Amino acid sequence: xxxxxxxxxxxxxxxxYLDASNNRVAxxxxxxxxxxxxxxxxxxxxxxxxxxxxxxxxxxxxxxxRNQLTEAPASALQLLPSIIWLNLGxxxxxxxxxxxGLPCLVDLDLSxxxxxxxxxxxxxxxxxxLNLAENSLKDLPAAATxxxxxxxxxxxxxxxECRLSANQLGSASSAASALPxxxxxxxxxxxxxxxxNC
Numbered sequence: 001x002x003x004x005x006x007x008x009x010x011x012x013x014x015x016x017y018l019d020a021s022n023n024r025v026a027x028x029x030x031x032x033x034x035x036x037x038x039x040x041x042x043x044x045x046x047x048x049x050x051x052x053x054x055x056x057x058x059x060x061x062x063x064x065x066r067n068q069l070t071e072a073p074a075s076a077l078q079l080l081p082s083i084i085w086l087n088l089g090x091x092x093x094x095x096x097x098x099x100x101g102l103p104c105l106v107d108l109d110l111s112x113x114x115x116x117x118x119x120x121x122x123x124x125x126x127x128x129x130l131n132l133a134e135n136s137l138k139d140l141p142a143a144a145t146x147x148x149x150x151x152x153x154x155x156x157x158x159x160x161e162c163r164l165s166a167n168q169l170g171s172a173s174s175a176a177s178a179l180p181x182x183x184x185x186x187x188x189x190x191x192x193x194x195x196x197n198c
Contacts, residue, residue, distance in 0.1 A: 016058075
């Protein structure tokens with residue numbers, strides 16, 4: 001483990017891969033000059049905000065797990081239009097709002113956070129893997145379970161793997177009754193982990 005406190009990549013216009021993981025980084029500077037950046041790993045640091053303040057048009061993979069993030073606001077996520085892999089696990093995130101963003105997202109990890117409500121993911125139709133284990137979720141998403149009849153739109157049409165273990169889904173009877181509706185709206189779902197719910 002290193003002990004970098006700040007990372008400044010100002011002027012590194014050709015940079016496409018940055019690994020600053022497992023330091024004590026609290027802030028990143030100069031990202032506005034890294035328009036070619038495709039991979040960013042800042043896991044295991046002390047970041048408190050996800051918002052880097054600049055558009056990262058080519059960023060495909062972001063690992064910001066094991067930090068001190070408390071939110072993932074839509075304003076920050078909209079700056080990642082090409083992201084396909086996003087790991088925000090092991091933080092303190094209480095809400096995740098992807099409204100208007102993340103259209104290319106394939107893999108999302110929000111495990112080990114403080115989520116109490118299912119995140120809105122309607123703008124991420126390509127999502128294949130979703131990890132929401134070890135949060136405080138009490139209900140399944142309304143968007144996935146509302147409506148009747150066979151004409152309902154699919155919720156996450158490409159979803160194949162969903163981890164919901166170690167939440168509080170067992171504390172509400174509505175979650176159990178909503179499960180069949182959720183499954184019907186995710187036709188490609190192959191793995192569903194509901195273990196250790198209370």
